Amino acid sequence: MIRFLVFLAACVALVSAALTAQPVPKVNDALITGDKLPRKLSDFGFFADSAAKQPVAMVQPYELNAPLFTDYARKFRYAYVPAGGRVEAGDNGRLLFPVGSALIKSFGYDDPGGDDVRLLETRVLLHRADGWVALPYVWDADGKDATLKVAGRRMPVRFTDPSGAKRDISYAVPNKNQCKGCHELGGKLVPIGPKLRNMDDGVQIGVWQDRGWLDKGMAVFAMMPDFSDKKFSLNDRARAYLDINCAHCHNRDGPASNSGLFLGFEETDSTALGIGKRPVAAGRGSGGREFAIVPGDADASIFTYRMDNTDPGIAMPELGRSIVHDEGVALIREWISVMNADGSIDIESDD
Amino acid sequence: MQIVWKGAIMAGAAMAMAQPACAKDIMVEAGENAQERLQEALILAQPGDVVVIGEGRFDLTDGLSLDIDNVTVRGSGPGKSVLSFKNQQGAGEGLLVTSDNVVLRDFAVEDTRGDGIKSKGADNIVYYNVRVEWTGGPKETNGAYGIYPVESENVLIDKAVAIGASDAGIYVGQSRNIIVRNSKALFNVAGIEIENSYDADVFSNIAMHNTGGILVFDLPNLPQQGGRNVRVFSNRATKNDTPNFAPAGNIVAGVPMGTGVMVMANNNVEIFGNVLGGNATSNIIITGYRFEFDDENYQPVPANVRISMNQHGKAGYQPGYRGLDQAAKAMGGTIPPILWDGSGSKIASDDAVQVLTLGLAAPDTPLEQAKPDVVELEGNTARALPAITMPEAMEAVIR
Structure with a gap:
């Protein structure tokens, strides 16, 4: 609308x-x-x-x-x-x-x-x-x-x-x-x-x-979904969320290149995505957790700790938010909770 | 903000971005609205300018950042010009530098929520006579790194002081051509750490009352790895007696209290002429990366480590590795002051002390299977690495 x-x-x-x-x-x-x-x-x-x-x-x-x-x-x-x-x-x-x-x-x-x-x-x-x-x-x-x-x-x-x-x-x-x-x-x-x-x-x-800004015969790209729209698969929604909220820094040429954690929609390396990956410079952002993502255990994953926090030394993203995005945290929690050990997700869309 | 520059006119409907004819000093005094005035100075500075931080305490509410090449940020001394981040509400560090040829000198950064001063992709950076401190002493809630250059070429840290970092006081990561000298690191988890970096000289520093004094590490799954060519010499790494207060999950959380110098999975490291002692676990630890990893390009064991001419005071009297206290008992109360996990190749020492090996040639063997034993680390300890030099202009500005 x-x-x-x-x-x-x-x-x-x-x-x-x-x-x-x-x-x-x-x-x-x-x-x-x-x-x-x-x-x-x-x-x-x-x-x-x-x-x-x-x-x-x-x-x-x-x-x-x-x-x-x-x-x-x-x-x-x-x-x-x-x-x-x-x-x-x-x-x-x-x-x-x-x-x-x-x-x-x-x-x-x-x-x-x-x-x-x-x-x-x-x-x-x-x-x-x-x-x-x-x-x-x-x-x-x-x-x-x-x-x-x-x-x-x-x-x-x-x-x-x-x-x-x-x-x-x-x-x-x-x-x-x-x-x-x-x-x-x-x-x-x-x-x-x-x-x-x-x-x-x-x-x-x-x-x-x-408007003549874009060519009519241009290539088609995989569409990134609205992460709040449950007609899309959980994996696509979670990856879309991470892409737009994290990957502007967390990519190989971005401000977080030194972290080795890369969250673009197109990323295929599961360690780079955080699965079983130890932090490198997280400091107290680790929250005492050992890995960015522990498949099946959101409470043991650094992702949810940092997303669910507003302390400047802990919170991710570092800029642009002063409160927790509850819906975003819930989405990533759900995604990690159902994740298989190899990073795959069995659950498809709700439809 | 007060511009001290002949003929400068910065009012009007638009501010010119063209390069000025000559460099100027931009003076920023402490007081009301320090955040906005100092940040504005760091943004509007032109190459060649000096942002002068006045005397006094600057109460800052957000991170500061500098993204202009060739700028000097200078205070009146680390005891006089103090940037306090006690009331920081945002940003992952106190001061972030992302431009080249920057000189940071003569000021202090205190009580940041995250890292103290970070410079990323900032080549030819000079940190001179700066202090980064968490004033409440060692606490898990302190920020991770004090002085934190990363992904940079030509890093010069001289006369710096770092106190209370919950990871490393002075941390140089994924960089190349590095000097850390004449600096003090106190009450941090790691005093000075060189990680995933190439070509570094760490000398004439004092690392005391940390958990571990000086660390040379290489970790997997990072854009730059294969850490190598590091010389650690003429330092004093003594009385590193602060219990490890790093938040779990961080690699330094595994450093045992009472470590003088520790090398993990690096290649070509020379440790010589240091004064070591009062380190309850060990004066020197040489180890592989003892965690699981999934990275076919990573080499988890140390190689070509040459130890010579170090002075060893008391060490190994309360080793922080599981099971080693029994070894200490069996050996009359202390284990030898040099500890090797048994992994890697060409580890040589001619220091006049014994060496204890854990006999774990494969770094993924659990520590519980250690077979502690005294070992001779024979081999060539002759120094082979050249001295690191900086571009002359970097040395000239602090001479």
Whole structure:
């Protein structure tokens, strides 16, 4: 439904731009490719409104099948590709955007007083000639624009989680370096979410193709499922969860390359996946447990200990969450609990 | 943040990212909002700049990070410029460096929730006169590593102090070309540890009151393994008498209390001219990797270990390995100060002390099957490894 609505919003923006006599709002290409760090989010021209909820026509909202957990924040993702630009599919369907592209992601929570979403921050990834740049913008108190905060920020937030419980957290906007802490691949900053396998929902790829961003004859990749959708197998759901929540660091070229623990959806080495693997630098993150995963015994596995913890010296992921993702922990617990000694899973989908 | 730089203008709608004409000092003082001001300085620094940490205590709430090449972070001394992470709410370490040619000097990092200072993929890094400490003494809840360079080439650690780490005080992992010298490691589980690394000199350090003083390890299932070419010399590894407080599951949790120098599954290690003693288990332990593993590329036994000219004080009077207390009793109260598990090849010693072997040639044999016996470690102990040198620019900045 949300997906349909954002699509509709994009259409409305397109139509209203065409109907009115005002000049079509345009994205500031020079700011994306230049060497400045623009102070205000509105400088880019990604949105038609000051609240940054209606993207301009050239900016496309998109969704991921399996999203990263960020303290139950709601996320709104947008992509911009400069006119005539083409997006290519790289390794494992990772999308390779042309220089001049931008990815925009707003984070917020439902406003308890109304039916709107109150945005806290908007992160912008700009593809410049010398690589991607990540910039965090924090929303001003009046909600009319967001301001660059390279050093990040903490702010108190109260919200209601999916179980209905009230939560008070210290929400952390990452600083510019912490952005790279997750977005690094082989020493370079790259986008994480936009991969074909994580965007293929039967509709979205077609929209990007219609925009001329993606080639219609491109290769098909194994779809990564929504980990909360039980029509998919337990193994695929667990692996999708680990991919989007862990593998941006835990891959052979990522920030956690030295750990030897690699959690990408495509990983096939069972030791690298953590099965029977001893920790190397876990410190007290081990929780007294000897292996990352002990098949059949979630309580003896370091995975669940670190996921089910909020202490900065223990918690995984290290960034982006201050509370436990109970649903995520439950999924990985179930996956480990039914795992055979060789790492295989007998249980298929619930259907 | 105060920019000390002639003609610097950083206000306005946009901040220029272009390289400045000359390097500048960016002064950050202690006080209100230290987190944001210091982090902003570390982000906006340009290559060549010095981020100067003022005197006093900086109360930090999150991890700090530096990702700009050629930056120096300098305080007024490890007793004067103190970054305290007692109230840290996030991040796996206190300070994270991910850029090359960085110099960290003259400041302290205290009470981080995870690691103290980590540098990853940060080549040509200098740690000089820095202290990382957990001020509550040795505790399992302390962070794992104090000074933690990993996956780096050219690592120079000089006059560092590391106290209270629940894994290793000074830990160099998966790196190449390393010097650790003139440093002190106290009350850690492992004082100084060189792991899965190539070409390291560890000398003129003091490792006291740790569980184990100086460790040279190689572990399986890691991107860089086959640890080799390490010289441990002219160190003092004495009175390592702190009970092991590492959280179980970590490899150092298996280091017995009272270990001076320990070599696990490395190749080409020279241990000479050290002062060793007051180590209840052993002054020197040479062992294979005694755990199960699934890694066809891993070599679990030590080879080419040359031990010479070390001074041995009292050791082996309360060995922390199961069953060895009986051996000690049978041998008049102490076991010899050098202990070898019996695995590997070309292990040689000409130190003027006896050596005890456990007789376990295969490292996967359980310790219960040990047949302790005195052994001669004959063979060539002549030093063969060249001295490690750093790029001249790294030595020049601290001269």
